[in-house]
Amino acid sequence: MGTVVDTMSASEATHCQLLCTQHPLCHFFMFSTQKYTDSKDRFKCELKQTSSGEPLAKAQIPNVTSGYSLLPCPDLYPNVAFIQSNYRLLFTPDALECQRVCTHDPDCSFFTWTSPQHKDQASRLMCSLMFSWKVPRIRRVELVDRATSGFNDKKDFRISNVITDCAVTLLSDTDFRQGSTLLSKEPAVSPGHCQTLCSAHPLCTHYTYDRPYCYILQRTNSASTNSAGLISGVPSRFCQQDSSWVTELYPGLAFPGSNIKMVNVDDVEGCRKACSETPPCRFFTVNIKNSNISVPLRGFCFLKAVLTVPAPEKIQEVENMVSGFSLRGQ
Template identity: 30%
Template sequence: MDPRLTLVVISSCIALCLGCTKELSVGELFYGSVIETKSSPSAKHCQILCTYELRCAIFTFSNFKCELKRDDSGAIRAVSSSIISGRSLFSCAAEKKEACFRDEYSQVAFKDKPYQTVRTTNEKECRSKCDNDPLCSFYTFYKSSAQCELKFWNLLPTAEVLYSSTGNLVSGYSSKLKLNINAKYNCLSIQSKGYLLENDYFDYTYSGAAFTVEHCQTLCNLNPFCRVYAYRTNGHCRLKLIKDSHTQGAKLDYVISGLRQTDCKPNFVGKKTTATT
């Protein structure tokens, strides 16, 4: 078995054994091996990032930094109240809760460059602009200039965060981002096993790990500019925007390719499979 998948199984088993734990622990540091440190505007958002990173069992949030950790030894140390820890909500999947990003963050700006800037009268109108724009994933509204910046992320919902003490801006996420843990796709999957879309695999805009072909497909669905994905059975996922989605394919036994499901909600599939080389 691929070592990465072994870690995922172990982390998931730990989470399931601990049960569904939603509570956040203020002033406590959970010990564990750090997988990745992401930018995050709140501890609640950090918990969602941990939930959708299959290797993550616990997390620690402080000063807009979210540490995702893969093992939960149970060791806890009391620290300052600015540090908040918690556990993945992966084991809460049976409740079929949707992880929505409805909170707004005052005095927080998302540093990612906007693809469009428009003028709106208030943050509510700015959010509405983002909700109704298929490309928009999150936004920042500047009260002093009435500027609404519409932005998107390439993969999972994590935006670079910049703190502002001026208090004249508000940021938030699009209400379109509702991800179901362990939910199945609500439409027919379009995949071509053993086929690689011609001239695409080695020129993709994203290349990274995915635990299943469904996981890779979800990454494509989450990216507003992705039209095609290719998943290799050794656990690699590549995404690319192409103009012609009906390009011819070349035969490769170890690749699964497919088209973006534009009419489907981007549901996360948490099923783990063993990758083969």
């Protein structure tokens, strides 16, 4: 028992748990299986919370599966270091205070704290805050004439909950890469997509879009160069971005990998519909039937998904270091 913060559809209990894990307010969930008595509630995933993070009461209900979010992870991990670029460094008296700082910083996903016994005196008591992408990213993008790709337009790619619309300022034929530190080079389908990625990175101050890549930059000086065809801009974190790029189709682009399902469809809209009706699907690529591609692959729609659960790039065993995760949502 608890307060329902959202109700969604899920294919199975593990899918419901993943939805709970990725919801900022969910502590635990209740999933009604396909054998649940009331047919209209089958496959229903209720995301819940309480002030304590624990259910107020527990009861046995046939054909219902319940469980907890996989996050937050309240444990601290001694002698463990999360190896990833940090975006903020500060000093705290202990690991718990470092975790509290991480929890109150909306960009922080996890941290590593260095104890007073660490051999490097300069890094003792250092709290390194690290971020993990909260928006789905395309792992790869390729220019393929026969393919068309797109996104699940029912998914939320917003960075901000503020309802005020952003002013759209795009600088055509402008390259900000000179005089900037490259934070990340990400596949992107449009300048709008690139702006979304820049806005999701806590250190991004500017971006340059050179199809099909988004250069996420931290400006070190005001230098820019004229470059035909390139588009640059700045992040928008405290207003509602134009998300029309999510509803567009992108002929000539393919998103290799990240496949969760392959279906045969008659056209591109059929593929988009299949993605929208498959909860984990974030984006898709379809091979057009009238293309020169080999007959067995014509008309096949590849549904794709990526996880946004916080995960360090690498974890190492290191003495006198403590790591952990943000407790945001607990």
